[in-house]
Amino acid sequence: MDTRLDPRLALLNGWQRDFPLAEAPFARIADAHGLDEARVLQTYRDALADGSLSRIGGVFAAGAGGAALLCAMAVPAARLDAVAAVVSAHPGVNHNYEREHRFNLWFVLTGRDAAQVDAGVRVLESATGCAALRLPMRRAYRIDLGFDLGGAHAGTPAAQRDAHTRSAVAPADEPLAALAERGLPLVARPFDEWAAVLGRPRRAVLATLRGWLARGTLRRFGAVVRHHEFGFAANAMTVFDVPDHRVDSLGVRLARQAGVTLCYRRERAPGWPFNLYCMVHGRSRDVVHALLADAIGEAGLADCDLRVLFSRRRFKQQGARRFGAAPVESRGGA
Numbered sequence: 001m002d003t004r005l006d007p008r009l010a011l012l013n014g015w016q017r018d019f020p021l022a023e024a025p026f027a028r029i030a031d032a033h034g035l036d037e038a039r040v041l042q043t044y045r046d047a048l049a050d051g052s053l054s055r056i057g058g059v060f061a062a063g064a065g066g067a068a069l070l071c072a073m074a075v076p077a078a079r080l081d082a083v084a085a086v087v088s089a090h091p092g093v094n095h096n097y098e099r100e101h102r103f104n105l106w107f108v109l110t111g112r113d114a115a116q117v118d119a120g121v122r123v124l125e126s127a128t129g130c131a132a133l134r135l136p137m138r139r140a141y142r143i144d145l146g147f148d149l150g151g152a153h154a155g156t157p158a159a160q161r162d163a164h165t166r167s168a169v170a171p172a173d174e175p176l177a178a179l180a181e182r183g184l185p186l187v188a189r190p191f192d193e194w195a196a197v198l199g200r201p202r203r204a205v206l207a208t209l210r211g212w213l214a215r216g217t218l219r220r221f222g223a224v225v226r227h228h229e230f231g232f233a234a235n236a237m238t239v240f241d242v243p244d245h246r247v248d249s250l251g252v253r254l255a256r257q258a259g260v261t262l263c264y265r266r267e268r269a270p271g272w273p274f275n276l277y278c279m280v281h282g283r284s285r286d287v288v289h290a291l292l293a294d295a296i297g298e299a300g301l302a303d304c305d306l307r308v309l310f311s312r313r314r315f316k317q318q319g320a321r322r323f324g325a326a327p328v329e330s331r332g333g334a
Helices: 007-013 025-033 037-050 077-089 114-128 171-182 190-198 202-215 244-255 285-299
Strands: 053-060 067-073 093-099 105-111 132-135 137-142 218-225 234-241 260-266 276-282 305-317
Touching: 007 025, 007 037, 007 218, 025 037, 025 190, 037 053, 053 171, 053 202, 067 114, 077 093, 077 105, 077 114, 077 305, 105 114, 114 132, 137 244, 171 190, 171 202, 190 202, 202 218, 234 285, 244 260, 244 276, 244 285, 276 285, 285 305
Parallel strands: none
Antiparallel strands: 053 218, 067 105, 067 132, 093 105, 093 305, 137 260, 234 276, 234 305, 260 276
């Protein structure tokens, strides 16, 4: 797939990071592609409407603030659709997938703090009658570097700093963080709208966003695409049981391998001994299997017990809501 032949794909692929933090960002993008601003805006609006674009906004580092928890339920097959619908209806759930395992329903619940998230899990357990594995993250090695929409797989090898950050969002800036999670309004001067909502000068809004990027509070700011809509039909979460004294060194190595888009350490749980996780997305199962085999060998994980959990169905996928509801409904999408 050659993005040079498809301006729509180029606009989505090329601006997943390094989005212009400027008064008129879409005009700058238009200049870079030899297009007019109106066409660029309409392209993004169309992509938002058809679901290939989730939003243009921020992807925060794991330690930026708020709380998130990965959970898994073992749901009887006859009840899976009904239970998944209950889970997806919870406003704190941003990802909800069926995966190939006895623990077949996997979801992420986010909120302002750990107490709110834990309360949400308890509500879902009560509503569904299904107990949930709670798998809190302990260290992130690689998180959301975006997708190469023209490739056979989503990720490329990359050295990067630890995906955690100690530079959290200040309480006074949480309303801006909520807007960044929700998505930029698709208008010519979107940061002016955010400034008006927040009662702050546009230059202060942009300075805060740039500071977050420089300090690693934001992993990136740009187009957040949905991989299924671009042909990445196969994705697998692979989990490893790694001795605790080796998990950090092996996790760092795994995060650098081709095709790995997410890599992190999580707590074990009763009946679930795995503590190292990675995600690989590809256009076919064969591509994913090949990438995993190479990554496991290169990272030195071949002697570890592991499970490969391919996704079967995507019930829900939207941006996290770790900083609460935005002050107003933004037009940027989920």
